[in-house]
Amino acid sequence: MKIALAQLNYHIGNFEANTQKITEHIQLAKAKGADLVVFAELAICGYPPRDFLEFDEFIVLCEDAVQEIAKYCTDIACIVGLPIKNEVLQGKDLFNAAYFIEAGKVKAVVKKALLPTYDVFDEYRYFEPATQFSCIEFQGKKIALTICEDLWNINDNPLYVSNPMDELIKEQPDVMINIAASPFSYTHDDERIQVLADNAKKYKLPVFYVNQVGAQTEIIFDGGSLVFDADGEMKAEMKYFEEDLQVFDLDEVESVRNKYPKSERLTDIEQIHDALVLGIKDYFRKSGFSKAVLGLSGGIDSAVVCALACRALGSENVMAVLMPSKFSSDHSVQDALDLVNNIDCMHEIVPIKEVAEAFDHILAPAFKGLPFNLTEENIQARIRGIINMAMSNKFGYILLNTSNKSECAVGYGTLYGDMCGAIGVIGDVYKMQVFELAKYINKEREIIPVNTIVKPPSAELRPDQKDSDSLPEYEILDKILYQHIEKKQGSKAIIAQGFDEALVQRILKMVNIAEFKRYQTPPILRVSPKAFGMGRRMPIVGKYMV
Amino acid sequence: MKIALAQLNYHIGNFEANTQKITEHIQLAKAKGADLVVFAELAICGYPPRDFLEFDEFIVLCEDAVQEIAKYCTDIACIVGLPIKNEVLQGKDLFNAAYFIEAGKVKAVVKKALLPTYDVFDEYRYFEPATQFSCIEFQGKKIALTICEDLWNINDNPLYVSNPMDELIKEQPDVMINIAASPFSYTHDDERIQVLADNAKKYKLPVFYVNQVGAQTEIIFDGGSLVFDADGEMKAEMKYFEEDLQVFDLDEVESVRNKYPKSERLTDIEQIHDALVLGIKDYFRKSGFSKAVLGLSGGIDSAVVCALACRALGSENVMAVLMPSKFSSDHSVQDALDLVNNIDCMHEIVPIKEVAEAFDHILAPAFKGLPFNLTEENIQARIRGIINMAMSNKFGYILLNTSNKSECAVGYGTLYGDMCGAIGVIGDVYKMQVFELAKYINKEREIIPVNTIVKPPSAELRPDQKDSDSLPEYEILDKILYQHIEKKQGSKAIIAQGFDEALVQRILKMVNIAEFKRYQTPPILRVSPKAFGMGRRMPIVGKYMV
Incomplete structure (x- = not known):
């Protein structure tokens, strides 16, 4: 089975442009001999659509777009992410979902279970978590399809009490596919590689991972889609900060080493x-x-x-x-x-x-x-x-x-x-x-x-x-700020690291008093794991650290 | 059993002021002969503490404050809300909890199950939902204690798949107590009364409900704490927009009609x-x-x-x-x-x-x-x-x-x-x-x-x-805006109500193009069910309705 990963730059709510881009890449994947082409999480509408999701007409436009896209899915299957309605009366009104489209029809629907609701993410604001899981059968293979965060619950202090792959593995799948909208930070590429490798090793399956690329106001997607073999060895690393489409042979990923060129790793500043x-x-x-x-x-x-x-x-x-x-x-x-x-x-x-x-x-x-x-x-x-x-x-x-x-x-x-x-x-x-x-x-x-x-x-x-x-010298100031902002340390913890007590307290007070200013500043391009803006939500009239 | 409801104005993160206010009202309730005094949801730290919750030192300060408060809980029991650590490795790090304190000790801990994550609420950002429920025994009565949203899942299209009171009722409680931080909007007082009356009738139990009062930057709490008998009849309505403490006799609430004066109902503009x-x-x-x-x-x-x-x-x-x-x-x-x-x-x-x-x-x-x-x-x-x-x-x-x-x-x-x-x-x-x-x-x-x-x-x-x-005349403009903003209607739905098509499209376009301006405006005092600001999160660089 030949799998194409289509790493594209979507535009939130621009259904015309997104649909055109997706259908063009279906045709390109077909021309390159792919049996299946995989698009990212919420590719139909772009990520994050935020409160656009609360407009019924927006959800209808997503469904309309899929109907158009499905017409192109002949002689090739397609996986694509979109928000769909929750037909059950109880729970949130929507699911964060993926359609598996074959022969012009939606053949399977996969729903996201683990809904990131931290930092810049607000998914539980909109979506009901999935509770049922099953693999997709295609060309004699069983695909364990998951959506982004669904593969991220495997560290020592897991954020969620369940794990979708633990359910899917019971059906003995042949491959994991994960569709993502995983924003860039200068630390995130390494984390992502580690998490996917850990999944491959834990479930003894190859992993195909496709990310979005491009910026949506402050959130930047870096691409860097990945393929791992069942030993957790990285077999392909797609372009960073650019659109890309590559086709991989599932059987070759298993057996051939270093067939696909990897992207050059960049330094943090690059x-x-x-x-x-x-x-x-x-x-x-x-x-x-x-x-x-x-x-x-x-x-x-x-x-x-x-x-x-x-x-x-x-x-x-x-x-x-x-x-x-x-x-x-x-x-x-x-x-x-x-x-x-x-x-x-x-x-x-x-x-x-x-x-x-x-x-x-x-x-x-x-x-x-x-x-x-x-x-x-x-x-x-x-x-x-x-x-x-x-x-x-x-x-x-x-x-x-x-x-x-x-x-x-x-x-x-x-x-x-x-x-x-x-x-x-x-x-x-x-x-x-x-x-x-x-x-x-x-x-x-x-x-x-x-x-x-x-x-x-x-x-x-x-x-x-x-x-x-x-201000103190920036060398000192930046270190204290990093501990407070990125590492979420309070004054006691920072002082315990050896910084001057009065200085730490003065700086933390400055940071927290300035919250009223930051509330009115423009959106800020996010490159760190903790940027000011939608990912850091502090009270203005509070009395803590001030 | 005499229950005091203490409806107070807290200040986010101001542990010194909040603790002093709580201990003073414990003493006041005691002086008024109460057996139990009830404070609001997250009373210890104020609501909403937002990302202050991500600082370990903030959680420690909450626990320190409770230790101080517990010293005053002799000859009176107390219920008070605060964030507590989740000691289990899996799941979010915190619970939104209430302590039941008696004889100077924390005798029971209740955790919130239904975590509002919509509009201005972000609770799933911080808290793990409770999955286990049990009543509190006090002076021969069983108290079904819940936290705010836990009682709000009883309409025809429930937002959550579970309902804490359906579990608690199995223990045959004598009374429901609900501690809340339920923000004001000019529609919310009537909704609140309806929801609490529905709970009383459904579970055939009296309800004691205590809310916060006071403003935390843009969010305004209106107080209006309530008591219902087991028939769902409102027996007391505490002050709006002011602090208040009242003591109610559980047995009298059951049997006596109209003993407690109700607050005068205000018009929307008032x-x-x-x-x-x-x-x-x-x-x-x-x-x-x-x-x-x-x-x-x-x-x-x-x-x-x-x-x-x-x-x-x-x-x-x-x-x-x-x-x-x-x-x-x-x-x-x-x-x-x-x-x-x-x-x-x-x-x-x-x-x-x-x-x-x-x-x-x-x-x-x-x-x-x-x-x-x-x-x-x-x-x-x-x-x-x-x-x-x-x-x-x-x-x-x-x-x-x-x-x-x-x-x-x-x-x-x-x-x-x-x-x-x-x-x-x-x-x-x-x-x-x-x-x-x-x-x-x-x-x-x-x-x-x-x-x-x-x-x-x-x-x-x-x-x-x-x-x-x-601009069109404000009479028309405001009606279209209300449908779009408060009622979350897109252009088709608004036009279907009889408004001019070109006008509706022009106005919706103006609204959505102006998102970049609203992003940089000050926090806005929230009085409607859908205010601009933290409760309405729209993409800036989107292409929908523009």
Whole structure:
């Protein structure tokens, strides 16, 4: 039996585009001699469809799409994921399901049992878990078909009390197929390989795993579909961050070693780089825009975002706005211009002094002679926000947010100022990682000016300001933040690791007080196992760690 | 047996305040002769604690608080809700539980089985559902103790496949006690009474129900704790929107009719009014602030928010900022000043013309002579956003957002402009309801100027602008929005109700395109069954209904 894995970039709710893509790849798989072509979890509607699922008409459109797709399933069978109605009166109204389509008809329905409801996942919000399991018979083989999380319950502290494969194995299947929508994080590729290998070994079966690829707002799917033999040895690793279709012979996977080339493994920073470029590209393509604008300060954050945007959209589609104030140093403007020259994007220079003075003037009666403080610093940042948005409104550019994860974490940013934007490009990248990204971007030639990388970070909102005036060194800060955010450690646990007690408490307080700011920030491209946004849901008016 | 229901206002994560409140009410119940005092679901930590639950140290603090509370449980028993660890390796790490404490010791633990995971609820994100059930024996009676949702699975299309009371009833209990954290919406009080009455009748048992009261950022608990006899007749209805403690004699509830006074039932608008006042009050009190600022345009939305803020915080703590532009009509400033005089709050007048002209000037080179359009309208709104935030930064006022639900829905507002604020006061109140609220506020005397109520709504961002230039009449708009948002109807279903096809499609498109704006808006006080915010989770880069 020849199995094609179709690793595709879907668009949530875009039934026309998704259906066309699926039917084209059915024909391609057929042309390549496949007996069965496998598409990802919820391929019909894209993942995650979120509360679109609560609209009956959305579910009807999914069913309509399948009817269209089924017409193409002659001389080839197909597995495809979609939400379906729960016909039983009790329980949630939907299942997260897969159809097995053969000879133009839906021959079997498989329902997902283990519904991820943590981090960015909300599946139990919509779906009833499956409680009955059976294999699919096709061309004399028994297929144990599962959906994503269904294979993930095999560690020492399992999240669920049941395990679908423990039921399916009773029917003595010949192969496991798993269809997934498994989002990227820079740690996730290794975990995925381990989990699938463990399943192959535990059940002594080959595994065919197909993932989605492409970004859906903040969530990025990296592809990397996989094939394992029954010994748990990886036999194929499909492309990362790109669409791919490959055909595998089930019998050969069992017997032949190293027949299929594996993808080159990437370092964490390479993965983050590729994920962010894909994230920008898909945000624009899927929302129907092509041009970006961003504020270019001369600092490293906006320089890295500018470089990534140029790679994603083309330099000719990126507008960098330089907005010097009376506190901007000479090198800031020069560093920004050097980048513009290196990268050949559009730019405008819009000095903000005149507007800042006009604000000072109109606010003077209300402010009654009170001294310059954070208020005026924020006004400068917000004037820049208005200018960026004005460029966006006037020319149809989409504003990219340039805040990094370290400053998002501690609230070192101005709401409605530098925290504006449609999408946060590096909001899940700590400052120390931003430096690494900059060096990686400069791998072949100097794109980001060396001065931008080596100078001390500064917001330049008052004379001679440095980030280190109010924050600890980023090397320390990022380590504490990582323990708190990614590792979910409270102050006691972090202090026990040897960090300074007062510093840890101060930083955790900053993180938790800044929750009201993060609530209003743009969606952030997710590259870590714990990004700010939909995957981290904290009370705003709470009194814990503050 | 005398049962005290303690309906209290908790603060998420504020263990010191919550513990003190609980122990004080144990002593009060004891003084009133109660044998048992009942506190709400997750009373120890407040509801919803959200991802605080993922910090081990947070769970330890809950357990520490119970140890303190248990010391007060001599000569009185106590039921109190808290998250506890799941000691079994399989499944989620926590249970949503209740402790039964007697003679200073935890004598029984009850775990929640039905975990609401819809709308604003995320309980399966954290908790493992209970699968075992048993009654609590106390003073010769058997108590069937359940937690909130555990009693809500009795309609014709039940959300869950199991029902805890069907298990507990096998032990022939004498009484049902249900501890809840059941958020307010203007429809929810009637539903709650119906569900509890249905339970009483189905199981032929009296029901004692205790709810939380108070606001936790956007979620407002209305209290209204209830007692039913075994015939399903309501015997007591505790206060709405206030703390309350009442003691009931179990035997008398069975035999005596109408002994306990019921609360006066409120109309929907009265409920919304009281909920919003409580929502503002608790947002400020629990975040440690006392003074509010808002932009006062002369229109009805900001007028209503100003009046509500004055009722919540006191007029002396409310700063209204009038920010006329060259497009502001004379009556706008006068209407705003009339309100300020009627209500006696602070005010400042900060004309924006000078700053608007400065923006025109600095942007002129980049804009290359392009005509005035939406860009310049947005700049005006954003200048006002900066001024409001400058007042907030300079004086420590918290900015109230004044957007109504109709404009939030269709995106009729400027991101980083009039959409700024720490909390959205009327973002869950449709424009037609805002008019009703204004009339209710004026019930006893004219507070909101009549001219503000009767004039045609306008954003006044260009000459002679009216909302009706770009939006249908609010009477029609609000009905279509209600069908789409509250009733989750797609375009076909709404058109089938008789609304104009092109209009419905245009409005649904506006709603779904505006998702990127709503993502970045403040939390909105929730008063309807479906508010924007954490209870409505839509894809941003989707292609459905757009």
